[in-house]
Amino acid sequence: MTKIQFENQSYSVKSGESVLDCLIREGVAVEYGCKSGGCQSCKMEVVSGVPTEQSQSGLDDSEKAQNYFLPCICMPEQDMEVARPGADAVNKLETEVLALTMLNHEVLRIRLQRPDNYDYFPGQFLNLYNPDGIGRAYSIASQAEESFLELHIRHVPNGKVSGWANTQLKAGDQVSISQAAGDCFYTPGNPEQPLLMIGTGTGLAPLFGILRDALRHNHRGEIHLYHGSSVIEGLYMVEEMRVMADEVENFFYYPCVGQDSVPKGIFSGRENQKALADRGDLSGWRVYLCGHEEMVTSTKEKTFLAGASLNDIYSDPFISVAA
Ligand SMILES: Cc1cc2nc3c(=O)[nH]c(=O)nc-3n(C[C@H](O)[C@H](O)[C@H](O)COP(=O)(O)OP(=O)(O)OC[C@H]3O[C@@H](n4cnc5c(N)ncnc54)[C@H](O)[C@@H]3O)c2cc1C
Structure with a gap:
């Protein structure tokens, strides 16, 4: 059974079911109209995975280049992560790799230029995207006042993102990251608490x-x-x-x-x-x-x-x- 990842939730698509019908069945609030590929009001973006050829057939080249597809006529052949159109662009930021250091035989420390106005709490995570646009969560080890973002990435064998980061990334490369998220961080206010x-x-x-x-x-x-x-x-x-x-x-x-x-x-x-x-x-x-x-x-x-x-x-x- 193929799975659809949408706004941090995973959904199982039934045999013969479209991505749109799956999301509707699961009670997700999404826009749609004709449900047959004509009105394009349900258009979405593929974050990872490959949309079916048919689901992009009515779209222009720039839309295809941005990985847009029509979920109402997409019976997925593989697992996909999808997003509302533009949602990813709003969240993704480009930044530079400043330095790479091995902390042990399999853990790489990456320091990224902290983008302007990038707010986070140490301990939150961000998504780091490989050149195919596949994103994975990595926790932030740096401090709010530091000019860089520090990540520790363990090399998972055949890992799409950790493998790329550990074997191909170089200082000076540009990479995409998301804004920080998550609630695992320090909150002041109880300084004596163990x-x-x-x-x-x-x-x-x-x-x-x-x-x-x-x-x-x-x-x-x-x-x-x-x-x-x-x-x-x-x-x-x-x-x-x-x-x-x-x-x-x-x-x-x-x-x-x-x-x-x-x-x-x-x-x-x-x-x-x-x-x-x-x-x-x-x-x-x-x-x-x-x-x-x-x-x-x-x-x-x-x-x-x-x-x-x-x-x-x-x-x-x-x-x-x-x-
Ligand atoms: C909130 C959060 C924070 C995270 N923070 C960090 C962090 O700071 N540092 C870090 O290194 N990782 C962290 N991770 C894990 C990270 O997001 C990826 O899951 C991990 O790097 C593997 O991704 P990949 O694309 O390299 O491998 P994939 O391409 O996703 O997987 C490749 C293969 O390896 C298997 N696999 C994946 N993960 C593991 C594993 N841990 N052990 C064994 N097999 C595995 C998969 O099943 C698959 O068969 C975090 C995850 C979450 C949810």
């Missing part, structure tokens, strides 16, 4: 952003950050985090690896299990969970059961669109 941060892999990117934002806002409560990986090579920025933990009195850092034998200073075991065992009662705590989907979902429940209020649990599961 913070628990748990992340796997590049889940460190949002946590690094949130951590520094909290410190910038003079957060005085204890901040405990557990960063985990299944293997030691999957950790990164270990030294940088240790230095911060040495320098900042209320910050504590726990690098964890799911292996029995680990070097000194690294903890053996899963980051979430250690965090829950170490911290015990989480009443009054604020919790941030980022990275592996299963870790985030299960830990959300466990931190709630350990006393954290649901309003105080912020999470970003790194859900794969392709999966």
Whole structure:
């Protein structure tokens, strides 16, 4: 069954059904008229995937070049992400790649020129688009006052966006990004509240952003950050985090690896299990969970059961669109 991605929701298209009929059946408010390719009032834009030839047959060349298509006569042959016409153009911004650095064997740090008036909270995510217009979410590790946007991108084998970023992107290249979105970020107003941060892999990117934002806002409560990986090579920025933990009195850092034998200073075991065992009662705590989907979902429940209020649990599961 093919899937349609529209305004951050995914819909399954029934056999023989058009994209438009699928959206209408699902109760999505979309414009339409004749439903037979004549009036063009349902025209939409393809963000990723390929529209059927027939669904572009009545359109002029400039519309086809902008990936417009008619959802009423499009029986999709593959998964597609679609948007209202122009929605993407409004949201997409061009910017320059300033610098690329490997943080470990598979995590690339990308610094992008921050476009003028680009507002965000550290820990939110943006979509980075490859040259085919396929976008993926990446969390923002940089700070609001910095002139660049920092992303940490793990190379997923055969990944359309992470693969391109890790193998083809160069400093000086122009790339498209979206505006920032998401609600996993620091909110000032309760500076004494203890913070628990748990992340796997590049889940460190949002946590690094949130951590520094909290410190910038003079957060005085204890901040405990557990960063985990299944293997030691999957950790990164270990030294940088240790230095911060040495320098900042209320910050504590726990690098964890799911292996029995680990070097000194690294903890053996899963980051979430250690965090829950170490911290015990989480009443009054604020919790941030980022990275592996299963870790985030299960830990959300466990931190709630350990006393954290649901309003105080912020999470970003790194859900794969392709999966
Ligand atoms: C809110 C949010 C924030 C995110 N932040 C980050 C971030 O800061 N850094 C980061 O690196 N990623 C982050 N991600 C994940 C990212 O958006 C992509 O899913 C990831 O980079 C893979 O995209 P791709 O195009 O390279 O691979 P795709 O082309 O989508 O997938 C290629 C193949 O790999 C499989 N696959 C995809 N992801 C994984 C995975 N994690 N493990 C194993 N197999 C996989 C797919 O099923 C597919 O078979 C975030 C996701 C979300 C939803």
